[in-house]
Amino acid sequence: MGCIYSRVCIGDNCRGSSINGDPVVRTTDVGELANFSPTSSDVEEGEIRDQLNQLSITRDSEAGIRRLARVSAQFLPPDGSRIVKVPSGNFELRYSFLSQRGYYPDALDKANQDSFCIHTPFGTSPNDHFFGVFDGHGEFGAQCSQFVKRKLCENLLRNSKFRGDPVEACHAAFLATNSQLHADVLDDSMSGTTAITVLVRGRTIFVANSGDSRAVIAERRGKEIVAVDLSIDQTPFRSDELERVKLCGARVLTLDQIEGLKNPDVQCWGTEEGDDGDPPRLWVPNGMYPGTAFTRSIGDSIAETIGVVANPEIVVFELTQDHPFFVLASDGVFEFLSSQSVVEMAAKFKDPRDACAAIVAESYRLWLQYETRTDDITVIIVHVNGLTEVCLLLLSRLAMVMFCKNLCHKS
Template identity: 65%
Template sequence: MGCAHGKSQEAYSPAGIDREYQTHHQQQHHLQQLPKSPVSPLIITKDHRKIASPKLPPVGPARSMAERGSPKLEAVDIDDTFRPSPGSKPLAGMLNASQSPYSSDLDISDLPRFSKVSNTFLPTSGSKVVRVPDFNYELRYSFLTQRGYYPEALDKANQDSYCVHTPFGQDTNDHFFGVFDGHGEFGTHCSQFARKQLCDNLLRNRHFKANALKAYHQSFIGTNLQLHRHHIDDSMSGTTGITVLVRGRTLYVANVGDSRAVVAERRGKKLYAVDLSNDQTPFRQDECARVRLCGARVLTLDQLEGLKNPDVQCWGGEEDDDGDPPRLWVANGMYPGTAFTRSIGDTVAEQIGVIAVPEVLIMELSHQHPFFVIASDGVFEFLSSQAVVDMVAKHKDPQDACAAVVAESYRLWLQNETRTDDITIIVVYIDNLFDPDTGKNTENNEEVESAVGEAEDPEKLTSSAEDCPADDVERGARVGGIIAPVSQLAWRQGLVIYLSACTRRSAVKEEWKMLSRWILYFFERWMMSFMRNLELRWVEDA
């Protein structure tokens, strides 16, 4: 599977006019001929094949990186951050917050202009299904991407890319999903380059089978270096990257930037969102402190322009973002203005601490995890992780879930801003994952209530430094990620799962239980010795 961007630039106007306007004058002329009737900001056809959107007026601030020219300039034109002119109408006043994403009372006579919006694309045959044979469960997935609306760049390409590889490489138990959100003048090229090269680097990495954590670390850094050497100009352009490797029943989630992965977790009759990644932005105190040590100035636009005290941290948490997020600036210039602290590319921003080292999280799937979601920040700008999980939980088909989330994200962008970001999402349902401890699987779908509250901190899913052997802590610190040790527990859990399954199938259950305890005891002693020696070799090699 590969990434898809807009297949064409064909327009779909609400009055049925789908031909391309050649000039702005022609555009205005035809608008005068359109009837005054309700228009939907996002129209999904009955078969979910296309989403069409009218064009709306200029944009307000958001958290993407600046798109600008040479860093020698004294001022920058920051993409996604320019302020609407005083005469422009705020979209919130034009669109009722309670309106459905499928209907609107907008009068097109109130809109200054319409223009073309690229198609969005779903898999041609709908949702896809792949098996994880060693654990006898299935992954049902779908994906959707929507080009953003930028009033000052009506033909701006979709800078989001995604990839789905099922299987990933030769092992049918490995499956790979990724979303890459490009930024800057050449962001589209950067995201497409990273999408392909990262996968190639992972599969070629000699540690990929034995140590996915180390392979992820080396592959992200290697992809970043390859992009620097490529003819693509990544001085002020780059891409985020959020990827999920499904290996058996284990998820390896690697992230640079502010795209996000979320898993749904069932607790009783409630479904909670658990973040599998931490957005890497200056809102995080640890990331803010790190880039400052590298020489970055961390300021909002108001602080940079002297409207607020630059010596006082005037921003709260990301949930309190007022549209003017903290950004990174060189010591004596007004560039690069990145609103993230890690990315692939961005050679200028690397001078002030922006790095391509991923944070990696490892977790075990269980029957309590019905699905997970990967999406660009275009989804999470106005939707919390919990809101996304609640929406996906209402649909049995991941294709419908993708369409619903994109529709709501698009609607909220138009309600709160005068433009939209590119929006990309992958939804993966987990079916028939058997839990030997409870005898249940992920198809035991009792009616689940949505949980109210914020998503769980992903650090709770991983071991703390105190719980890890010294070698694991050292290696985790070296890759710059959440501590995720290569533990003997993984081997123990695998053996328990296998022996428990045998026990349930055997008529002589007590004999099997006794035998399993002895096998487990000797196997664990041997594996502890083997893994300790292997880990020492990894440390020496590194």
């Protein structure tokens, strides 16, 4: 079992959440960004949702899960992108996606280990929409990412707190999915997947991350478009994550260090952006495995014994008219492209499909420029259209009217 449950782990820093398992809130200097640490798409038109919305919580979640079972979208939309309305905010989401299998000269038939899911709507509420990217790794990485993209959605919809407390529901869904993967016949001892997900609920988005895939939102600041990271890669480059896994017993060394080519006592690897292709990795105390370059994931039962936990970090973010789009992508994109580069590239295109194609093509080119192979590359781009300050003002006034009506009714 992982260090969050292990008897050999001592101290709060060896945990993926607080002592009692509640999410840990962390604020950042990006607005009011609250950070909690606690392939498919459904775009069928004309469904009668009013009746579904009258179901009980249990039946409601099961109805939503039945929707997931009918989903199938392994290819780009034929018309370029898809549009879904968000009634409560009176705006639209226009999205597209692309997943490119990696190029491996010694394994030309290697499967794409990336998976993604898009559920619009998510469950039975027309205001809930879900996007996820899952980057599998290890011998059974492709199967792990497929398993997680399916089970995570089911667990989230089935959670009794999904409607009232999506942060806690997301946290619980990640942990439940991790336990299910451990219990499955699928061997996850040295395989697993990252998970980066975005739940859109009205104009609030909930970003949950476990691993080194990433979510980024574009923000207008005057005449500039600035990339705001909605997740922080969980790797040994982060001092907090490095300290946590060390307390769980992990040795953290690069390949050159583990092979004796560099001094293993030098625990200074610079920054992730300046990585020379030999990042710090996690190793068991007396072995040459598992060698993960990330500190959180779903699966990886052996790595879990040295601190690689599934506990997600969750960010809650309010959309405004200054946020034209957001991006989810696997590290196949961010290995050689910064968040700012990705946002600037995406901003050049009106259609998110064209933006996806450009980002994947540039990522692929850079991989072959610096390596003899490419990683699997997956990207989802979601445009936020029609969200204006006037719209927000009307919504706030409507909320005030409803509040006053409730007061009058009670009195």
